Amino acid sequence: MTGTYFEDVVVDNIQVTPAITVTETHVALYLGMTREAPLGSGVVPDVLPLCLVIGLGWRVKDPPLVVLAFVGLDWRIVRELRVGDTVHSRSRILSKRPMRDGGLVVDERTVIDQHGEVVQQGKFTFLVAKRHKEVSA
């Protein structure tokens, strides 16, 4: 499988994704799926940008991390987002730590709007596969 394995993860590597405009459709789909209470016209639910960021993270030049598991998340909402805003994300590898099966990679993600303002920011911790070893259960 193509992808970036644990051994190839470079600390401090920065990647910037393309941007996506958050629409009423995103909000309607999200609210329908989750049954979160709507917050009023034009308001984007706070977890939605986080969901979009994980998808944007795939749309970069480097092969994606070979993620075995999403382990943890530490996330801060900096400002409210409105329908019609356009966001992209920037990721930076903060650290990597080998484990028996794979290794832990901490990836700092920042969500940035069309004005260059930080909207949300936090750390994703992933368990990433090692290259030359089949992972056993």
Add this chain to the structure above:
Amino acid sequence: MADARRYFDEIELGEEYESPGRTVTEADIVMFAGLSGDYNVLHTDAEFMKQSIFGERIAHGLLCLAIQSGLFSRATAPYATLAFGGLRWKFKVPVKIGDTIRLKAKVTGKKDLSKPDRGLITVQRTVLNQRDEVVQQGETDLIVEKRP
């Protein structure tokens, strides 16, 4: 109409809530892949996943995080929330198609903020599956209005 929202003053430390259950379906996973753009094979390639340690596709961690956010609003009357501050979260056990998850929540923090009209409520949340295994757990910070 009376304001059914609960203000900072009315929310007590130690309050506990439990939501109804919700079965996570293949449709949820497909929809979430479409919405988020996360088409990782973990969630979308049934054949590949047969060979994996999981044996089948698993739900996106963030899908279940989003679902529990909705379950919270079915577990208690809405807070007079002004903003969501952030969250600290662990994904512990994968959720598979057909699993039924529910939320247990407890108010573990309540403190004043520099602005006098609002306070910070911390809610510890535990997402359980039908076998009572903890699948996700974490804390969320909510900025809640004080009664005017």
